[in-house]
Amino acid sequence: MKNSQIPVPLLLLFGLTAVAAAVFFLVFNPGEHAAEPDAPVRLRFVGADGEPRAGVQAMLGRNVAKEPILLPLTGADGCIDGTIPAGAYELRVYPKRLATAAARVTFRDERAGDPGAIRRVRFFVRGVEFKVGETSRSDVRLPSKAGY
Numbered sequence: 203m204k205n206s207q208i209p210v211p212l213l214l215l216f217g218l219t220a221v222a223a224a225v226f227f228l229v230f231n232p233g234e235h236a237a238e239p240d241a242p243v244r245l246r247f248v249g250a251d252g253e254p255r256a257g258v259q260a261m262l263g264r265n266v267a268k269e270p271i272l273l274p275l276t277g278a279d280g281c282i283d284g285t286i287p288a289g290a291y292e293l294r295v296y297p298k299r300l301a302t303a304a305a306r307v308t309f310r311d312e313r314a315g316d317p318g319a320i321r322r323v324r325f326f327v328r329g330v331e332f333k334v335g336e337t338s339r340s341d342v343r344l345p346s347k348a349g350y
Contacts, residue, residue: 238287241332244339245273247280247295247350254280255350259301260342261324262291270294275301290331293342294324298349 247258256278263270271291273282300306300323313319325345332338344350 238289239334240285241288241334242337243282243284243286243332244337245282245293245342246340247276247282247342247344249344249350250346254278255344256280257298257301258344258350259296260327261294261296262286262330263294264289264291286332288332288334290329293327293330295327295344295348295350296324297347 245260247255247260249255254276256276258276258280260273260276260282261270262273271286274284276282296306300309300320306320309323310320325348327342327345330338330340
């Protein structure tokens with residue numbers, strides 16, 4: 203039998219099986235496909251002396267299945283304002299020497315044989331949670347080892 207001669211009932215069976223599998227996946231894994239609502243956020247990064255720090259590169263991570271959210275560099279006031287998908291995160295910062303994208307690229311290139319090196323230099327700051335309809339305002343004290 204040639205490919206162009208596959209019986210119609212057989213084609214329908216394969217088509218229905220594919221549709222059923224897709225429906226099953228979407229129904230039983232809704233969190234993976236639903237857009238997460240955004241929560242307004244204002245984070246102010248400060249040093250041990252309580253003064254704001256400009257040029258801090260921070261990121262928010264959840265779990266290994268999701269890409270971390272790289273936040274914009276802090277301004278002169280040490281703040282980041284914006285919206286973030288609601289939920290719980292781990293807040294981490296890069297050391298000051300790796301705050302720029304160019305510095306991180308150079309760091310990765312120098313350690314091409316060690317893909318996990320960049321993850322190990324990030325400093326864990328604390329867990330944070332952002333809720334829909336609630337502006338999260340927080341001062342974030344930077345670890346002194348981060349060099350800011």
